[in-house]
Amino acid sequence: xxxxxxxxxxxxxxxxxxxxxxxxxxxxxxxxxxxxxxxxxxxxxxxxxxxxxxxxxxxxxxxxxxxxxxxxxxxxxxxxxxxxxxxxxxxxxxxxxxxxxxxxxxxxxxxxxxxxxxxxxxxxxxxxxxxxxxxxxxxxxxxxxxxxxxxxxxxxxxxxxxxxxxxxxxxxxxxxxxxxxxxxxxxxxxxxxxxxxxxxxxxxxxxxxxxxxxxxxxxxxxxxxxxxxxxxxxxxxxxxxxxxxxxxxxxxxxxxxxxxxxxxxxxxxxxxxxxxxxxxxxxxxxxxxxxxxxxxxxxxxxxxxxxxxxxxxxxxxxxxxxxxxxx
Numbered sequence: 293x294x295x296x297x298x299x300x301x302x303x304x305x306x307x308x309x310x311x312x313x314x315x316x317x318x319x320x321x322x323x324x325x326x327x328x329x330x331x332x333x334x335x336x337x338x339x340x341x342x343x344x345x346x347x348x349x350x351x352x353x354x355x356x357x358x359x360x361x362x363x364x365x366x367x368x369x370x371x372x373x374x375x376x377x378x379x380x381x382x383x384x385x386x387x388x389x390x391x392x393x394x395x396x397x398x399x400x401x402x403x404x405x406x407x408x409x410x411x412x413x414x415x416x417x418x419x420x421x422x423x424x425x426x427x428x429x430x431x432x433x434x435x436x437x438x439x440x441x442x443x444x445x446x447x448x449x450x451x452x453x454x455x456x457x458x459x460x461x462x463x464x465x466x467x468x469x470x471x472x473x474x475x476x477x478x479x480x481x482x483x484x485x486x487x488x489x490x491x492x493x494x495x496x497x498x499x500x501x502x503x504x505x506x507x508x509x510x511x512x513x514x515x516x517x518x519x520x521x522x523x524x525x526x527x528x529x530x531x532x533x534x535x536x537x538x539x540x541x542x543x544x545x546x547x548x549x550x551x552x553x554x555x556x557x558x559x560x561x562x563x564x565x566x567x568x569x570x571x572x573x574x575x576x577x578x579x580x581x582x583x584x585x586x587x588x589x590x591x592x593x594x595x596x597x598x599x600x601x602x603x604x605x606x607x608x609x610x611x612x613x614x615x616x617x618x619x
Contacts, residue, residue: 323561323563324561324562324563324575324578324579324582325578327561327582327607328578328581328582328585331582331585331586331589332585334589335585335588335589335592335593338589338593339589339592339593341592342588342589342592345469347588347592348469349466349469349470349471350588351581351584351585351588352469352470352471352473352474353463353471353473353474353539354539354584354587354588355474355477355580355581355584356471356473356474356476356477356535357473357477357532357535357536357539357551358551358554358555358558358580358583358584359474359477359480359481359577359580359581360476360477360480360528360531360532360535361378361379361382361528361529361532361551361554361555362554362555362558362559362562362576362577362579362580363480363481363484363528363573363576363577364378364524364525364526364527364528364529364555365378365525365555365556365558365559365576366484366559366562366564366571366573366576367484367488367497367521367524367525368428368521368522368524368525369501369556369559369564369565369566369568369571370488370497370498370501370521370564370565370568370569370570370571371497371500371501371517371518371521371568372500372501372504372567372568372569373421373428373518373521373522373568374428374429374432374556375417375428375432375522375525376429376432376433376435376436376552377413377417377432377433377435377436377439378525378529378551378552378555379436379548379549379550379551379552379555380435380436380437380438380439380440380443380552381410381413381414381435381439381525381526381529381530382410382529382530382532382533382536382551383439383440383443383533383544383545383546383548384409384410384413384439384440384442384443384533385406385407385409385410385529385530385532385533385534386406386443386533386536386537386543386544386545387409387442387443387446387447387543387545388405388406388408388409388410388446388533389402389403389405389406389454389533389534389537389543390402390447390451390452390454390537390542390543391405391446391447391452391543392405392406393452393454393456393543394452399456399458399459403534406530406533406534406537407527407530407531407533407534408530409530410526410527410529410530410533411523411526411527411530412526413435413438413439413526413529414522414523414524414525414526414527414529415519415522415523415526416435417431417432417435417522417525417526418518418519418520418521418522418523419519421518421522422514422515422516422518422519423515423519436552443545444545446545447543447545449545450545451542451543451544451545452542452543453541453542453543454537454541454542454543455541459537459538459541460538460541462538463538463539473535473538473539476531476535477535480528480531481573481574481577484573485572485573485574488572488573493517493520496512496513496517497517497520497521498569498570499512499569500512500514500517500518500568500569501565501567501568501569501570502568502569502570503569532551550601550604553601553604553605553608554580554583554604555580556608557579557583557604557607557608558576558577558579558580558582558583559571559576559579560579560608561575561576561578561579561582561583561607562574562575562576562577562578562579562580563575564576582607583604583607586600586603586604586607587600587604590603
């Protein structure tokens with residue numbers, strides 16, 4: 293390409309980039325990454341502690357739990373569903389871990405117990421929705437209450453201390469600034485990306501979320517897809533339960549509903565369509581990091597915890613508004 297042609301190409305490219313910046317769909321599609329960059333810049337300017345190595349490690353470890361839950365929620369929402377029980381399912385997994393550990397079964401059996409308990413909730417959600425033809429909102433709202441109630445009944449409302457040296461070492465070690473919990477979350481994210489974009493199941497999932505009737509017409513078993521995505525959400529809730537116990541060192545029966553709100557918010561921020569059929573894994577992960585950075589930054593600025601849900605709620609509403617303008 294000669295110099296004039298190259299110059300015209302550069303001019304056209306810069307013009308196209310400028311036109312993109314003028315479109316609200318551009319800002320909507322990149323809301324999570326733009327918001328994350330802006331928040332990092334603002335909190336760094338307001339508090340020099342924010343960008344220290346120790347605080348970055350803390351953010352990544354805290355985000356790992358939400359990232360794992362968010363990936364499970366993303367699978368469900370991509371199928372044109374929603375999982376309102378994800379936080380309570382994780383809590384039930386936490387209690388299953390604590391009960392098994394208190395009985396001296398060992399760390400591995402306790403971890404398996406957490407994942408199995410959470411998976412059962414996910415499978416039941418999927419079967420009731422896909423085979424029972426019950427609305428996902430009603431099913432998962434019901435299982436939210438059931439899982440929370442079971443956690444309280446089984447634990448008698450009392451926490452169990454988990455004093456495992458292996459868990460402590462796991463939660464406090466890692467590679468460079470990346471703690472082991474974040475590495476686990478990253479591995480799960482890579483697997484999820486491969487499943488979504490490199491497998492037949494991923495193709496069937498996007499088709500089901502885009503139009504269930506059309507997917508059925510092509511021979512796709514949408515019922516199996518729906519059972520699978522809720523099962524995946526349950527499995528990942530169990531993994532998140534293990535990460536949570538590793539972080540706090542106890543099996544707490546009280547459900548943290550913040551995880552539910554944040555998992556949905558991260559998915560919306562990450563550009564996944566609430567009507568299903570469009571999205572990625574990377575976007576929700578950035579959304580989860582954004583929400584964790586927001587909470588961490590407000591804490592460093594000594595903002596009352598009472599205001600933090602308010603800030604997250606505003607972000608959710610803005611994200612939902614922006615999603616209307618996504619391509």
